[in-house]
Amino acid sequence: MDLIVSSLSKRYESQKAVDDISFSVKSGEIVGFLGPNGAGKTTTMKMLTQYIAPDSGQIQYGGSTSSSSLDIRRAIGYLPEHNPLYEDMPVMDYLGFCAALQGVNPSEIPSKVREMVVKCGLDVEKHKKITELSKGFRQRVGLAQAIIHNPKILILDEPTTGLDPNQIVEIRELIKNLGKEKTVILSTHILPEVEATCDRILIINKGKIVADGTVANLRKQSESRQILRVRIDGAETERIYQSLQSMPDVRMVDILQQAENKFEIQSNSELPLNREVFKLCVSNHWELLEMIPFETKLEDIFRDLTVN
Amino acid sequence: MTSPIKIITFRELGSFFDSLTAYILIIAFLGFSGFFTWIYGGDIFIRKEADLQVFFSIAKWTLFFFIPALTMKMIAEEKKTGTIELLLTKAVSPRQLVLGKFFACLLLVLITLGFTLVYYVSVSKLGNIDHGATVSGYLGLILMSAAYISIGLFASSLTNNQIVAFLLALFIGIFFHFIFDVLSNSSRGILGTLFLNLSVNEHVESISRGVIDTKDLIYFISLTLLGLFAAEWLISRKK
Numbered sequence: 001m002d003l004i005v006s007s008l009s010k011r012y013e014s015q016k017a018v019d020d021i022s023f024s025v026k027s028g029e030i031v032g033f034l035g036p037n038g039a040g041k042t043t044t045m046k047m048l049t050q051y052i053a054p055d056s057g058q059i060q061y062g063g064s065t066s067s068s069s070l071d072i073r074r075a076i077g078y079l080p081e082h083n084p085l086y087e088d089m090p091v092m093d094y095l096g097f098c099a100a101l102q103g104v105n106p107s108e109i110p111s112k113v114r115e116m117v118v119k120c121g122l123d124v125e126k127h128k129k130i131t132e133l134s135k136g137f138r139q140r141v142g143l144a145q146a147i148i149h150n151p152k153i154l155i156l157d158e159p160t161t162g163l164d165p166n167q168i169v170e171i172r173e174l175i176k177n178l179g180k181e182k183t184v185i186l187s188t189h190i191l192p193e194v195e196a197t198c199d200r201i202l203i204i205n206k207g208k209i210v211a212d213g214t215v216a217n218l219r220k221q222s223e224s225r226q227i228l229r230v231r232i233d234g235a236e237t238e239r240i241y242q243s244l245q246s247m248p249d250v251r252m253v254d255i256l257q258q259a260e261n262k263f264e265i266q267s268n269s270e271l272p273l274n275r276e277v278f279k280l281c282v283s284n285h286w287e288l289l290e291m292i293p294f295e296t297k298l299e300d301i302f303r304d305l306t307v308n
Numbered sequence: 309m310t311s312p313i314k315i316i317t318f319r320e321l322g323s324f325f326d327s328l329t330a331y332i333l334i335i336a337f338l339g340f341s342g343f344f345t346w347i348y349g350g351d352i353f354i355r356k357e358a359d360l361q362v363f364f365s366i367a368k369w370t371l372f373f374f375i376p377a378l379t380m381k382m383i384a385e386e387k388k389t390g391t392i393e394l395l396l397t398k399a400v401s402p403r404q405l406v407l408g409k410f411f412a413c414l415l416l417v418l419i420t421l422g423f424t425l426v427y428y429v430s431v432s433k434l435g436n437i438d439h440g441a442t443v444s445g446y447l448g449l450i451l452m453s454a455a456y457i458s459i460g461l462f463a464s465s466l467t468n469n470q471i472v473a474f475l476l477a478l479f480i481g482i483f484f485h486f487i488f489d490v491l492s493n494s495s496r497g498i499l500g501t502l503f504l505n506l507s508v509n510e511h512v513e514s515i516s517r518g519v520i521d522t523k524d525l526i527y528f529i530s531l532t533l534l535g536l537f538a539a540e541w542l543i544s545r546k547k
Contacts, residue, residue, distance in 0.1 A: 049397040074399045084390030088323055100315045101398045145394075 001062035001075060001152035002026050003048070003183055008057035010043050017043040019058070019207035027152070030179035032198035033187035036306050041209040042081050045157050048185065049078045053255045059290070061153070079159055081090035083142035087131035091122055094130060095144055102149035116144040123172065135162035143171065147178060154178060155185040155263040160193060172197045205306040207249075218301050226267040227294035230277055231303050234286035237261050243284065248278055262290075312400045316408025316417065320382075324416050333374055334420050341366045344429060349397065358435030363427055364445045364516060368509075371417065371453055373454055376477035378416065380459025380470045382409045392543070402544040406461060406536055411456045416448075421449060441518045448515035451528035456481055458535025465542040473483050482488035484508040484531070 003025045010018040018040040120140040203211040256262040281288040324330040345363040386392035463476035492503035509522045
């Protein structure tokens with residue numbers, strides 16, 4: 001189910017939380033919502049899930065605006081920020097309750113619950129009360145309740161907070177698999193997460209969308225500089241430093257570690273420096289021990305776009 | 309597909325019994341009303357009349373205090389923990405949410421009152437009990453409970469603090485339960501009639517006498533609906 005958002009705005013008293021944003025998400029696409037705290041991510045998600053009403057603007061679900069709002073909500077799976085849960089309920093009962101509310105056929109509920117328990121790795125904890133669970137397991141329960149009714153649209157507000165690295169990898173895999181057939185929007189602070197899971201990134205700052213595209217596209221858009229880390233043996237640090245510095249297209253050379261002759265080289269253009277560095281070493285009979293290319297990090301793009 | 313009202317009702321009822329709430333309520337209610345009906349003061353053996361009037365007048369006050377304790381967390385807690393967002397982004401309307409909670413509380417009150425049928429059976433063995441008056445006495449208690457539950461839900465949706473919700477429900481309730489009654493005695497003319505008509509006590513008494521007047525039914529039904537609508541309105545008012 002496609003999601004088309006047009007000129008959505010929401011104002012809290014004097015502050016514009018979301019300011020005239022438009023975007024669309026296609027079925028089978030995972031979109032990452034990025035932005036600093038208070039940028040309007042959660043507000044946007046709350047409007048997408050119909051929890052709060054926008055001041056102006058429109059959201060179209062699957063091209064149809066006629067369907068009643070309860071039908072739309074049935075098509076959405078939502079993991080809210082802070083993952084609220086009924087603490088006093090056992091995991092299985094809770095999942096059954098959520099499935100029933102989302103209109104899952106009563107006869108299918110037990111099998112659905114079992115499926116979710118397996119899919120989200122809840123098997124060892126399934127009979128415990130939610131209040132007894134660790135944060136990682138609570139997060140899985142939150143995710144399980146969001147997908148138990150097989151929704152066409154998934155909206156996840158910071159799905160991996162509180163998980164350990166192994167769990168993060170598992171949950172990312174799960175989201176990726178779900179994203180093959182669903183429309184997924186997830187928000188996060190963790191930049192590598194977006195690179196790992198999302199097809200597209202929306203960067204939002206002060207209620208406005210400041211970037212929209214694939215990770216690769218965003219890199220191209222932002223000032224592209226190549227960074228190389230090299231380790232060269234065969235001469236004094238100072239001499240190598242001078243030679244590197246005098247190469248054409250080199251913007252800056254940093255000595256990272258003097259003892260090991262490690263340098264960081266930033267290029268001036270988009271042209272890669274690898275060849276030039278290699279040739280330089282060959283002609284001087286130096287030994288090139290390490291050469292690691294670094295791309296402009298998403299962190300830098302993010303900072304460029306969101307810090308004024 | 310099961311109605312969301314039913315799903316919510318049974319979840320809430322389940323959580324009453326999972327926590328100690330239900331047991332405490334039932335035991336305390338039976339303890340109080342039993343003590344005053346059978347053992348203490350103007351009990352049945354002193355009155356020497358085979359009726360449940362003592363029980364009904366005690367139950368009126370016990371329910372008045374117990375119902376806000378049931379309803380206080382209903383919506384306030386959901387707002388505090390954020391689970392209300394979970395419910396309202398699922399296929400549940402604010403009306404279904406309020407009704408689900410309302411029926412859960414009402415069912416618990418009915419279960420509690422159900423236990424007191426033992427009193428009824430006992431008294432009927434002791435003498436000639438007026439069946440009509442007993443049935444209407446129960447009906448009065450049930451209608452009164454419905455009204456107080458809806459007031460309690462309204463109070464609970466005003467705040468996200470349970471204690472505030474409890475006190476608010478008592479504060480609103482005391483007017484209907486007691487103050488309007490007192491005011492009607494001290495006022496004359498239209499004002500007196502108005503206060504008399506607003507008093508829950510007056511209408512419960514009227515029903516307990518065994519005459520079920522549409523006026524009384526309309527009073528309780530509209531008070532209940534007013535509370536439920538107000539709660540629904542407060543919940544659906546989106547931030």
